Each structure stands twice: as structure tokens, then as C-alpha cells.
Amino acid sequence: MTSHVEEEILRLKRKLVRDDAQGHSCEQCRHITLKLIPLPATGLKREREHSFRLDTTVAEVRDLAASGCNLWAMIRDKLALLELEEKVQGERGNVKFDSTKYERWWSDAHYKDLAASVGGDVEREFWHLRKSPVFWGFSAGAGYEMDFSVTQEEFVRVIIRYSSLNGFKGSSVSAEVVLIVPARPVSKVLSPDRGDSGIQMAKHWTSLWALSSPGDLANSTRACVGSPINLNPGSSASITLYRHWLQKCETCHSCGINDLPRSMPSLALDVAATNSVRLIQVPTAMKERYVALSYCWGTDVQTTMLTQGIKNDLFSGISLERLDPTIRDSVTVTRELGFRLLWIDALCIFQDDEESKRRELGIMGKIYQNATFTIVVSAANNVKDGFLHRRRSTLDRVGFVDGHPQPIFKFRAESSGGGKEKPVILRPHSLDKIEPWYERAWTLQEMLFSRRRLQFRDSQTTWLCHCIEPPAQECDGWLAGTDHNYTGYSDSYFEATMTMMRSANNSANVDEALSNWYDLVEVYSSRKLRYFDDRLPAISGIAREFASILQDGYICGLWKADLAIGLVWFPIQPRHPVSGVKSGPSWSWASYEGQATWWTHKCRKWRPNQDFEILNDVTELRSSSSPFGEVKKAELRVSGLLLPTLMPVREEYNNIHIYLEGARAAVVLEYPDDPRVQPDSGRKLSLLVLVNLDWVGVEGIVLLEEEEDRYSRVGWFDVEDVWPVTKWVKMRDRTPKSQEELQERLRSLWGGKQNIRQFTLI
Template sequence: MKTHIFGGCTCCTGIAQRLRYLMRSLGLRPFQLALMAFPADPPSGSPMHSFAYLDCGNGKTGTRFNAYTYSGDPVSRIVPAFDMNVDTEQTTLEIKNWLSRCTCVPKLQASDNCLFKPTRIIDISNNPEVDIVVKSTSGLDIPSYVCLSYCWGGPQALKCTSSNFEPSQSWVVPYDRVPAAFKDTFKIAEKLGFRFVWIDSLCIIQDDPADLKTELLAMPNIFKHADLTVCASSSKAFTEGFLQQRPDFREKQIMLNLPEGTSGTAHLDSYTWWAPPVPEPLAQRVWAYQERWLSPRLLEYGWRTSRWSCSCQKNYSGNNNLSILKDPSRASDAVKSHKYYSLFSYLNPPGVRQFSLSGSDLFNSWTSIIRKYSALKLTFPQDRLAAISGVAIELHRATGVGYLTGLWDHERLPSFLLWRTERRFSERRMRPDDRRAPSWSWAAIDEGVIFQHSRVVLESFKIVDVGVSGDFDRSVQGFMKMRGPVRQGLFWHGSGTVALDPSESHITITKQDGHELLIWPDCVSDIVHREQGNAELVEIELTLIAVGRAHTDHGIIRGLMLLRDTAKESSDYRRVGMFQARDEGDFTVDNWGIEEVGSI
């Protein structure tokens, strides 16, 4: 069992924990409140959280709750604490301490031949509560600057335009016109000793397409070289500030009498990091995902407190660095490996995952990134490629692998083609009118996608040629020539049944001989029509091209569903979905003809 626990098995971890509950309970009097340390997640290295439960005796326990207190409460001697007040002198001292201990940015800048600086910057040197000035950085020394990541929440009332910036190459903004989220950012920057701040709506000329394109491509460098990125994680729009005291989300509280005549309060709740009581709006935004990914240092103002994360440390306001007391006879190996409690994962619901930048790990890294990214909200769907281009540029620099409008010119490119939608049919969107990407790229549709890990590519399948019209642009056209097993027909007409459940993401077609074909249409407008909540398949001939086999069952084949392009005299095809079937009966791949098809 220990081997499986170390391997991350949640079932074995739960059984072992239950046994520890039982052994501990048998040695205690009934109805005692038990406080304990437990890993936030099964893998080793996970932070230790503080939990409380009522021990009823004989191995019976009550519901397990998160246990914590607030900064300044005497109970912080035995329970980890955090601070709901994010705008105090103590909080500022904590942030300054995190900054002074962090070595991420100096190491990053030392690796460059010269320091990068954005095209424009906001100067708050006069006083953050007086007028601010947006300046061109040409000839200006910019030793350090702060970026803001926030939710636009609609059209910007205050933004940089050709008329207010270009005449003098500077723009004085009256303080009373500055929205709340920006004011809070300037306040933080001034307290931490920063003179310069970068905010997209004020530093990019919003009515100049050429400047927008240039600055979007510069986004990786802008956030990568920032000394700090402030995240307004709890604000829904630029009009909302984020320095106010956080609400009290406790579900229960227990008064505790402590030695020396003191007393305090332990607070309990049942929330998890993946299901907090309130979502953080910024965690649902596409542009913010890229900004968080690119930034070496994050100072986030979240749902419960302020949080710090960088590659060398993770912390939060009010952390009392409470030591974990261990009983060698009872403590698990996971507990023995930790010295202190940490509420970081619990207070950081979205989490910022670190991904490998090596070429060998590119498939796993990119598919994980896109699964999360593609499901996020985007104000302007045509920005679907642009809003992830910064991450793509960094991965391209690190690996040297060519970028193909949301995919990679990699040895596993065939597997990259096997993406499918996750949204159920009742919520599936129409195909966008704009052709911002080739149909074989997930960026061509407005759906969350998942990549099927088909590591085994059919020997008969080859990508003969592929090309795109641009690298990291907002809109890219491309083509792909594939050679492989092909079959054409009206697969869901005639004998057999079609099961189309609006609550599912796929359609199951069962032939008369019992063989099944599973299909995942990319959109409802290609081969599926929806009317008054009902969906039905269209009588249309499709071309199937088999690509690979399921990783866990090589008897399952997967491939692309193609539809001939509607353009006159076109011999090209458009992807309209993905299919899966067992390699038998009508779907025995060896019996299919080998053909070359082009897809746009």
C-alpha cells in the first residue's frame, strides 16, 4: 500500500488515513476536537493543511473541515492564520519581504544582453494620487516596472488612442478619471517603491491596428521582464478596486481556551481549492491566463487574501509559519517531510501550473495548457490565437520547434490533430464566420477542447506537407496534405441507430452488425443542426481519415472527419470533427484505401 500511496493513489491514501483515524480514535476519549496536518494533494511535496474534525470514539469521526484563524488571534499559536486585510502596513512589509527574498527577476535579467523596456509606460513619480503620465520609453531609463493583470469587464472608458497620445508622445491623465483597479495598482506600486507601471489599455494605442499587432507580439517580453505583476483576481472589471477587506467565508467557529488564560477563535469551512465559495473572475479570462503564465512574479489579490508566487517561493498575507508538531509513531511519511503548515493551495483556487519547456515534453505541456486555455472566456473570439501567442513564442524560443497556428511542427503532430470538443450538444456553438485558423486547428472554433493521447500513429498515416501564412498572428491561414487510410460515405443513414444525447459531447452510431462509431462534431452547423433545443444529423457524405490508435487500447482507431470545402472547384477538405471506432467490421483500417487529401 505504501508504494501505491507514494505513487499518488488517492484510494490507498484514503484507506491509510482512515486507519490512522481509527487507531487515534481508539486511544482518545469520545467527542474530542482533533486538529491534524494532512497533505493538500496525494503527491509528495504537497503543502500541509490544517484540518479539524470531531472524534466520536470507536473510529467514528465527524465531517472534516479546514481549520484556520485570522492574523492577530491568539489561536494562531496552534492553527495556521491568514489576513483578510490586504491593505495594511503589515501587508506591505510582507510583500517587501517577499520581494527582497526573491531572486527570480535578477537571474532572468542577467541572462539578457540588455534590459527590455516596453514601448510606453505610466509614470507615477509625481504622486499616485495626482495626475499620471503615459510616456514613450524612447530615451527613458526604466530600471524596473510593474504590470497589471485585470478583467476589462467591457469597453474601457479610459484608453490610449492616436488622438490623446501621438501629438506629443505623452498623455497626462487626470487622477479623477482613473478607474478603481488602476488606482489600487498605482497605490501598491508607490508603496513598494516602483515609479513605472504598465497597463495594456493605457500603454497600447487601441485604435491603431499596427500598434496593437506589434504590442501583442511584444507581450511575452513585457510580462517576462516586469519586476512584478499585480493581479486583480477578485475584481470583475476595471471599475472595481481590489484592496478592500475580504468577506468572512467561515461556516463554523469554535472558541478555544489557551494556556495562560488567553482564548481565541478557530474558524472552520469545507471549501476546496477547486470549489471556492466565490470564483475569481480573473481566473476565467483568456488574456489573464497568458499573463500569469509569462510573469516571473505574481502578487494576486484573491478571494480571501493576497498571495505571492514565483519560482522560488509561495506565500500569502498573514502566514504565521506555524510548525507542524509530529508524533513519530503516528505521523505519515508525507507529514514527516514538512516543517510548516501552508494554506497557499487552499487560498489559490486557480493555481499556476509550471510546465516543462523541453522539446521532448512539448506535447504534454501544450495539450495541458490548451485544455485549460480553450475553456476560458474571451470577449473577442477573434483573439483566440493572439491571447495565447505569448506562451507559444516562449515555447518556440525554448524548444526551437515550429509553431503551426495553435499546433506544433513536431514529431507528434499527428497526435496534435486528434483534439475534440468537450461541451455538450445542448450548449455547442456554431462555427465562427471568420476563418481565423485552418480547420485542423482547435483555434478555428470557439469551444473548449481536449487532446486524445493517441501515442500510436498508424504506419500508413503521414503528413506529406504543411504550411501556414504567419507565425504568431491574430489570424493565420494554412494548409495540410495528409496521406492515410480513407473511407467515404453516409455513415449514419440506412440500417442502424443514432444516439444523440444533448447532455453528451459525442454521438454514438450503432450499425446493424453491432459495430459502433463515435463522432465528436466540432460545431453544430457543419453536420448537426439544432432547432428548438433538438439536434439532428444532416444527410451528408463525409470522408474519414484514420490517424492513430488509442493509447490504452490499440484496437481502437481515431481520426478526422472531413467535409469537402464549399468553395467552387476546390479539391480541399475542411475538418468537421473527430471519430473513434474499433478496428473491425466496416472500420477495419487495413481494408480502407490509402489516399492523399488536402485540408485547409
């Protein structure tokens, strides 16, 4: 049974991607054949055997490109850019580097002035080539790529091969186009290993995804090659493929896909009828498998949502035409896969009853957790987009960028099936974009709680089952596997957190759980919200799970037993203000309109400062039924080392430092444009020490007194080294200090014990 299901899945995938197997191919590049994909851990020496190599010249490259071949045009443009870069960089004697004007050497702003100094056709062509959509990496030496000395300045070695960066294991492989050319400026060097001299060589390379029909280039045990796109995710063949994915879970994984849910949502949509849906009140004793939907609402109001005014229509049944495209498509998928019940937040939560809405939002985690699977619509910006329509082909996505064609090449490649050659398509990494669903704050907990996901992406549909280890995964085409090319958006990034949350006994090491929480908030706080007062509610389901794991009190996104460390979050990536009031007090990351992180917990040992103590906390919730949701007011009564200081002057690059006796505090303000923290504001800042970093440094928060004895947070500070050093001494050669010695030093820097004060954080 198992082999039959897997064979049928492979047959369907091959059929579905057939229409997209297109790419550039011409007489100039048709003779290129990619070697067989190496086995895992092949090694650099063996890698040579798997490479296509061609030694040529700049003039020959230009001739090949003149025929209209995209591959050689891409290489020609890179060589031309290297020549122009040398000319432009030669102007650095005429354009003085200004550190207040340029962020760094060879930045765009720096290059702008250098190129302008040259002017004319060189400047225009330089910027035209710099805007190429192809990203090239660079290495100052050619390394093992050259086995003889080069004496000709026009020499070019072209190498095309699979990339070994992922070890040729589970994730999709790339192919590299590598150029070995003389380093600029051209110089002679001695090659000690060969005992001769030649030109210093440099390496430039660009990576492209390798796509082929499923199973053609790798055997069935290695899903390391991506596939072209399934252009019709709503076709009958696609639906049949999705059914087989569910069937494989049922017959191969013993993951419990047929188990009844432990609990049911209060309301659900009955989608059994062909042209309509009906909202039902789920009986208390009812246990029936259901599907949940996770999607982006968008900025517009949905056509139909559950309100008191329309509830009777929904309970009686409404036609599909009254629903938005994403909702209609989710109904189709649910029904076609043999399910009757579908849960959608906009239609199963009263949108005009705030108390009921808060209550239902508080249990959304359980709703997704108990669904048999979740339909995830990750590519759609809003509910009007839908997801079963025809996808754009790979060629349609390429187009032109600033006058440059995005390269997509079709070569021949050796197959693992008896030495036969099969077509392989190389396409740019740049087409792999972050999809809207991955940028929304609400969808993070929907991702973490969903045990299985049928996900409709921009270029593929995937199936993920997290009910077994490792997770079972399937896709209908494009890149294999679950990972994206961007950190913080792949399932593997959250693997430790998801495993911990799905543990049957919710047991976890406290330090590990707290570290997972801080990593989670770092990702979550970078995501978008339409209403800022959703900042705490949109993570409340996850917080409820962590409260059970940690057995600790929760206060505005932080944990009471770890408040000293929780308070020392670091502000990064501020955003423009959004609608709604702030969802927490100034000392909570939830109040910050941007991304927050805990800077040093990942690399250095830290502990609460001995003089810092939480004396009392007062929290007023927006709703007593949502203990992890919105708060009206939250205050902390604390005691700690508090140093008042004059408002510092901004330094070069807008840096801020506060100078202590023999030490320096680096300050980062949450909102540098805040009128209250300007040098001419007449206000004072205060530094509150929160944590010690080993025996050498401290971190804390920057406060502003709003009224007597009541302070709001405005920033973060770090003292990297509290001990005066008269000359450079390596850290490992210094005599470590005790925590008592560190504390005495801090008290001295902070003005003595009299600056251990009690006050309120608001």
C-alpha cells in the first residue's frame, strides 16, 4: 500500500509540473552538461569531477554573448563591471572619503561620488551594470580552482557545478556559475606550491536554484532537487495529489490523522452543500474532525463577516458568491478533501462583540491545535486574492530588472538513473520572496499550533505533518522541503519551540524554555499588525502554553521569575506608528513599535544584578477572561542602582555614549526623534542596572522621570567593560573578578549605595 501511494504521488507531481519545464537554451550553451549530483560529504577534491569547466578569454565571452545567449551575456556583464569598478575605484585619490557622509567604503553613496568624478559613458554604464539582478559573491583568491599559473590578463575560467554548501542532503540544491579571473588591479605573484609565478587570480560566483522533473536527477531517497512550478493548484489532478498526501499520513506515519479532536470550536462552517455554507453552533458533546484556515485579511473589510446583524443569514446558509475568493477557495478544498466542518476566524467569531471576541481569540491556539489540518494561504496579500487560480510560470516571473533579463537557463544534466541525461533548469534565488503570511504577527501562533498544514504558496503547495519526528513533508513542485532562504521564517527555525509545545507532559528545562521565548519574541516583534493594541493578544495563545511549561506568572510579554533579564530587551528595526493604542507599558517590548531582541543571552552568561529587585507589580487587564491579552495599565515597583545624568550629545553616526569614571555606557534609544530625549530638551536621563555580564560588563535600561518617582523607559544601555584598562590586555589573560568585586565597582561608578533607590516603572 505504501509503495503504491508514493508511486502515485511521484506520477502526479511529474504530470503537474510538465507545463513549467521551460528555460533559455541555445547553441552556445546547449553543449554544457551538469555532472551527476555528488553524494553527501563528497569533499572539494571530488567536487572537481562533478564540474563543467571551460577556459576562455574575455573576447571569446563577448562573442558568445553577441549571439543573444543569456548565460554568456550574464558573464560578459560581470566581466565588464569588474573593469569599470577598477576605473571608478581609481578616483579615490580625487574623492576624499568622508565618514560622516558615507556609511562605509564602497557603499552606494561612496560609489556615486567616485563614478560622478569619472563621468560620461563610464558612469552611465557602471550604474547600468551595478543594477543587474544577479548577485555575485567574491573571494580574493582562486584557491584549489586553479591547477596552473595564468600569464594572460584576458584569461577567464568558467565553472558550472552544483553547490556543496548544504552537503547535498535534504534541502534543495543550488548550482554555481563560477568565474576565475585576474584580480584587479592585475599583479604578479609567486605560487609556492608549484614553484612558478603568474597573475594573482580572484573568484566570483553566483548561485541559482536547480529545478528538474521530480525524481529525474536524484534517487527516491534524496529529495534534494527542486521542481518546476505546478501552475494549476486547483486542478482535479492537484486535488487528487493532496488526497494522496493525507492518505500517506494515514497509511505510513501512524500520526493519528484520523483521531477525533480533544475539543471543538464554539462555531464552525458546514460546507457539505455544493453552492452554500451554513454556520452551526457546535454541540458540547460533538467530536468531529474539522479543518482550520490561516490567511491574511488585508486592509479592506471582508465582504461577509459574523456580526449580530448577519448571524441569522449565516445560520440559515448563504451562497458562496457572498464570500471572498480566499474563503470560497478554502471551502472548495475542505469539501474536495472529504471534510464537512471548516473554522474561519472572520465567520466563526463575532466581530462586533468585544468580550466574546477576546474570549475566542484567547483559545485560538487550541482551535488550530485540534484541527486535523490547517489550510495556510501564505502567498495572498488579502482575502480578495484567492489561492486556487493559475500561478505564474517561472519564465513569466523572470522579466527584466533595470534593463537586464533575469537569467534562467535550461541545460542537460546527468541523471542518477543509469547515466541518462535529463533537462535541468537554473533560476535565480531572487525569485524566492518572503510571502505575506510570514510577515503577519497573528499567523505565527497559527503556524506553531497547527499540527498539519496544507500550505498554498506563491510557487508551490506543501504538506507538513508535525505529528511525527522528523516532520513528514510533501510538495507539488518548485523547491523541495520546508525551508525558505530567510532566517526566522522556516519551520526548522522554530523546531525546538514546536517540539517543546507539543510535548505530552509539557516538561522542559526552564533556561531552554526562556531562551525559546526570547527567540520567539524576536521574530514575532518584527511582524506586522494592523492594530497595535493586538501586540499582546496575537501572541497570547503561545504565552498560555509557555505559562504551563514554565509554571510562572506572565506580565505584559515577560515572565515574573525572569523579569530582570526580560526587561533588558534591545530595540532594533523601528517601524512607523500603526493604528491603535500601545499594548503595554514602556518597559515591555510589547510597547515598542519595532523589533526587539535580547542581545547577549545567546553568547554570554548573564545574571540579575544583586542590587536590582522587583518589589511589587500592578496589572490591570482589559478583560479578566484574557489574562494573556491586552492590559489597561501595568506598573512595576523596583529597587536598583539608578544614575541620573545629563542628556548626552549625539556623536558621529548618531552614536550616543555616557562616560563614567574609567568606563563607557553605549546607549540605544527606542525613538531617537522623540523630543523628550533631544540634547536641548532640558531633561535628564537615568541609567538603571539590571544584569551583570560575566564579571566584566553590565546591561540596563535608560529611563526618563515623568513625575516624581515614576519613570518610563526610553532606551537600553551596555557597559562592555566596567574595569579601567590602561593598555590592551586580552580578556583571557586578565584575572577574573568575583561578583562581589563587580558589585562594589558598579556602586562606585553609579555614585555609591545612596543611588540604590526605590521607584516605579510605568
